[in-house]
Amino acid sequence: MLRKVYIFSALIVVITVLFISFDSYTKRxxxxxxxxxxxxxxxxxxxxKVDGEIFKAGLILYYNYDQLNDYMEELDKYIEMLEKDDYLKKGEYSDIVNLIKVYKKLWNKKKKYIEDFKTANSPIKNTAIYLPLLTLRYMQSVKNISDLRYTYMLAKIVSSIYLSRNAMDLDFVLSIKKDIETLKNFKFKDPEKESFNRTFVANVYTFFNFFDSYTEIIKNILEIKTRRTLSEIEDVFSQRFSNEAKTISLFTAFFTTTFVSGVGYIIYLLFRLDKENKNLQALRKTLEYSIRHDNLTGLPNRYSFEEDVKNVKNPFFVLINIDDFRSINDLYGTKAGDYVLKELADLLRDIVPEELGGKVYRLGADDFGILFDAKLEISYEEIVNQIIEKVENHRFIYENNEISISVTAGISTKQPLIETADIALKHSQRTRRSKVVVYSYEIDNKKQIERNLKLIRALKDAISNDRVVPYYQPIMNNTTEKIEKYEALMRVIGDDGNAFDVEDILPIAKESKLYGQLTKIILHKTFMYFRDKDYDFSINISLEDIVNKSTREYIYAVLEEFKDVSYRLTFEILESEEVKDYEEFSSFIRKIKEYGVKIAIDDFGSGYSNFSYLINKDIDYFKIDGSLIKNIHKDTNARLVVETIVSFAKKANIKTIAEFVNSREVFEAVKEIGIDYSQGYYVGVPVSSL
Amino acid sequence: MLIFFILTTLVLFSLSFPDPIKPLPAEIKYDIKKALIGKELFFDPILSKERDISCATCHDPEQGGTVHLRFSPKVSEDLKANVPTVFNVVFNFRQFWNGRAKDLYEQAAIPILNPSEMGLTKEEVERRINKSDKYKKMFKEVYGVDYITFKHVIDAIVEFERALITPNSRFDRYLRGEIDLTESEKEGYALFKKLGCITCHNGINIGGNSFQKFGVVNPYKWEPYFPDRYKITGREEDKNVYKVPSLRNVAITYPYFHDGSAGTLEEAVKKMAYHQLGITLTDEEVTKIVDFLKSLTGEMPAILKR
Incomplete structure (x- = not known):
């Protein structure tokens, strides 16, 4: 292709150069x-013009020779121009040059004739006009015209001279020759008449004298072949030009052919280019369409969706998934599956309200999307519910088989729409509580997981670096107002030295199976700490610890190891926990009781569970929930509840402990009610060592 | 009476053609710088062999561009001629009495190179002019040449001669409708036309545009030294044929004719009437024609005043 361009360019250059030189040659x-x-x-x-002037000079009496002279001079100049013209100096024009020489020679001859004409013309004209004037003068001076014959002869001669001059005919002159002879011989007595006659005759003879040469000169002027020579020059020159014109027309034909074929070729190339362009455009359109559309259903695809989303101000996005689509494929074959997808696509297109600007997409195998640009006043969730209802009521008939489908939808208004809607969808599928779930941060595990993973890492880090430590909060006997025992509270210290919130840690620990480890650590450390101290101490355990065999065995082992200490231990178990395996639980209780371990129900009064009844006889303490205690000095309802609990506990021989005793007023109140122990900031904050 | 009528008609018909005389232009195009060098040369005797005469010796602007002598002071035995005026020569169709120079360039060279007139050679002219600091400077300035050729000299003189026109004569101003002529002058002009003088003395120079025979009706004597066309053509009929002299400034260019034989205008007019028309004019007619001829005297050329 490039070589073609080079050759073509070179050709164009050559032809252009040829054309330019040809053009300048032609122009020249x-x-x-x-x-x-x-x-x-x-x-x-x-x-x-010269000839015209000659005519005028002959005709007009008062003719001015200047104009004639000017023309003759002008003509000389043009002959000189012709002689000096470079173009004619080429050898091939020598015949023309010779003809010009001939013309010049003839012209110079004619010029001489013209000068002679002028010389003759003046007296001829003069006598011709002067003779009548003279005759007139005679008639004026001679009042009485006595001699009629003389007068008649004068008139005859005058008119003959006029005729001969104007007719250029010598015959008239000859005819009056006799008359003038007669006139010449006339004798007058009057000297004035005599003088007149002499003058008249002299003038007539003057006319005769010049008239011969005058007619001769005019004949010469008329016959000289200047004009013929001139037209010969013109003919020869034109002939020569037509020869050159042949060369020119040959070249012109060549250039025209070249030009036309060049233009033709360019037009052909343009046509081809245009055709290719059209093909490319069609291909591009198809490609563009298939890039943006799903092959099977013809719906816009994910790519199209991503483009559209950019132009939507308030997106309201619905992701619809066919429940258990695989079973349709399995049951009826993939063709049926494809049919359902196509049918569903058409259905969705029909039932999605156009006036709300909803657009349907196919986003995945059996994932359909509907995108609205939301307006404030419209309840889209309701619309979605209607759509789902219509879809589920639709009967897909494939080869006489009636297929029904159910769908689940996730809704999102948060970017990235598909991902968030998918989270909502997955949530719906998982929980099975609702067909439609709207995305919110709460259901977004992803965020949770991220945070959890971080916490797990931190927790593991804390465990391996021995940063899981017990803190001890004192518990005071209300009667003696002496500290009798401590509750061990777990603290997980981050690598920055700050403690994590235990409320955050515990669910994670349970999920990640680290919980048991934490229990073990606290258990061991607390035992080690209190084994040589004189205080009772309590440790929190959960039902999970009991259920978990490893933890359970560990507890037994520790109790066994610190046999002498174990009787000072109280296990605090949350009231809200529900016992599932009664057998296991009871055996645990039995076992620890053997070591004299006591049991406290933690956060008592905060909720309800079955296990209080189960282990009624084994309960040693109620730790009354902090929410009931913290305002007890002014909240009469709380006080009433607490009084009931205390009363019941006393009858059941169970000791009570008030949590959240944070002020003197609260302490006075719990003491007055008859609660046995107090725990809280009023008594003492948790400390790492006593 | 019929004949009378016809003749009158013929005369009137002939008279009814437009004016055959054109006024001189008020100004003429010429190169003033060249003309001023020409003026210097024109009055400079450097151009004569013995440094005794200049062009102006014979063509004295004070004497109507000619000299008031019958013949040129420098003549040979075989050629004697009255000096034609240098005024308005640019409008003549040929130069010299017999028109042997086709233009001023030819004319100006002839008296300088003529042994019986100024008697120099081209080489001598160049030698003399190139020796003159004044001319070297002038030519350098205007022509841009370091060496002045004979051609340059002639060119400058011709340029000066071109400037020698005498515009605004009474008659010209009459033709232009600026003034009225006296009755006598007007009648003189009418006679001038009616008698046929105009058939030869016409055009811008009132003459100077054709060759005519002196002695058409009544022959004029012929002398071999006359500067006539016969000197050129050798044709018998060209004896006493001369270039018609211009009648411009005729009142101040006396004496008249090729041989200076007429000392006054009256004499010249009478001789013309006799030789060319074969008539004797009345004194009244002569006076009128002379009055007309006197109205042809124009202003002195502007360049002479510089």
Whole structure:
């Protein structure tokens, strides 16, 4: 292709150079011919004018010779121009040059004739006009015209001279020759008449004298072949030009052919280019369409969706998934599956309200999306519910088989729409509580997981670096107002030295199976700490610890190991926990009781569970929930509840402990009610060591 | 009476053609710088062999561009001629009495190179002019040449001669409708036309545009030294054929004719009437024609005043 371009360019350059030189040659030839022909024509024109002037000079009595002279001078100049013209100096024009020489020679001869004409013309004209004037003068001076014959002869001669001059005919002159002889011989007595007659005769003879040469000169002027020579020059020159014109037209034909074929080729190339362009455009359109559309259903695809989303101000997005679509494929074959997908696509397109600007997409195998640009006043969730209802009521009939489908939808208004809607959808599928779930941060495990993973890492880090430590909060006997025991509270210290919130840690620990480890650590450390101290101490355990065999065995082992200490231990178990395996639980209780371990129900009064009844006889303490205690000095309802609990506990021989005793007023109140122990900031904050 | 009528008609018909005389232009195009060098040369005797005469010796602007002598002071035995005026020569169709120079360039060279007139050679002219600091400077300035050729000299003189026109004569101003002529002058002009003087003395120079025979009706004597066309053509009929002299400034260019044989205008007019028309004019007619001829005297050329 590139080589073609080079060859073509080179050709164009060559032809252009040829054309330019040809053009300048043509211009030179044409302009030279034009110039020379113009000069010849001008000469011809001037000579015509000269002839006209000669005619005028003969006719008009008071003719002014200046104009004639000017024309003759002008003609000389043009002949000189012709002689000096470079174009004619080429050898091939020597015949023309010779003809010009001939013309010049003839013209110079004619000029001489013209001068002679002027010399003859003046007296001829003069006598012709002077004779009548003279006759008139005679008639004026001679009042009485006595001699009629003389007068008649004068008139005859005058009119004959007029005739001969105007007719250029010597015959008239000859006819009056006799009369003038007669006139010459006339004798007058009057000297004045005599003088007049002499003058008249002299003038007539003057006319005769010049008239011969006058007619001769005019004949010469008329017969001289200047004009013929001129037209010969013109003919020969034009002939020569037509020869050159042949060369020019040959070249012109060549260039025209080249030009036309060049233009033709370009037009052909343009046509081809245009056709290819059209094909490419069609291909591009198809490609563009298939990039944006799903092959099977013809719906816009995910790519199209991503594009559209950019232009939507308030997106409201619904992701619809066919429940258990695989079973349709399995049951009826993939063709049926495809049919359902197509049918569903058409259905969705029909039932999604156009006036709300909803657009349907196919986003995955059996995932459909509907995108709205939300307006405030419309309840889209309701619309979605209607859509789902219509879809589920639709009967897909494939080869006489009636297929029904159910769908689940996730809704989202948060970017990235598909991901968030998918989270909502997955949530719905998982929980099975609702067909439609709207995305919110709460259901977004992803965020939770991220946080959890971080916490797990931190927790593991804390465990391996021995940063899981027990803190001890004192518990005071209300009667003696002496500290009798401590509750061990777990603290997980981060690598920055700050403690994590235990409320955050515990669910994670349970999920990640680290919980048991934490229990073990606290258990061991607390035992080690209190084994040589005189205080009772309590440790929190959960039902999970009991259920978990490893933890359970560990507890037993520790109790066994610190047999002498174990009787000072109280296990605090949350009231809200529900016991599932009664057998296991009871055996645990039995076992620890063997070591004298006591049991406290933690957060008592906060909720309800079954296990209080189960282990009624084994309960040693109620730790009354902090929410009931913290305002007890002013909240009468709480006080009433607490009084009931205390009363019941006393009857059941169970000791009570008030949590959240944070002020003197609270302490006074719990003491007054008859609660046995107090725990809280009023008594003492948790400390790492006593 | 019929004949009378016809003749009158013929005369009137002939008279009814437009004016055959054109006024001189008020100004003429010429190169003033060249003309001023020409003026210097024109009055400079450097151009004569013995440094005794200049062009102006014979063509004295004070004497109407000619000299008031019958013949040129420098003549040979075989050629004697009255000096034609240098005024308005640019409008003459040929130069010299017999038109042997086709233009001023030819004319100006002839008296300088003529042994019986100024008698120099081209080489001598160049030698003399190139020796002159004044001319070297002038030519350098205007022509841009370091060496002055004979051609340059002639060119400058011709340029000066071109400037020698005498516009605004009474008659010209009459033709232009600026003034009225006296009755006598007007009648003189009418006679000038009616008698046929105009058939030869016409055009811008009132003459100077054709060759005519002196002595058409009544022959004029012929002398071999006359500067006539016969000197050129050798044709018998060209004896006493001369270039018609211009009648411009005729009142101040006396004496008249090729041989200076007429000392006054009256004499010249009478001789013309006799030789060319074969008539004797009345004194009244002569006076009128002379009055007309006097109205042809124009202003002195502007360049002479510089």
């Amino acid at each position: 030839v044409i302009s030279s011919h034009e110039r020379i022909l113009r000069i010849i024509k001008t000469i011809e024109g001037i000579e015509t």
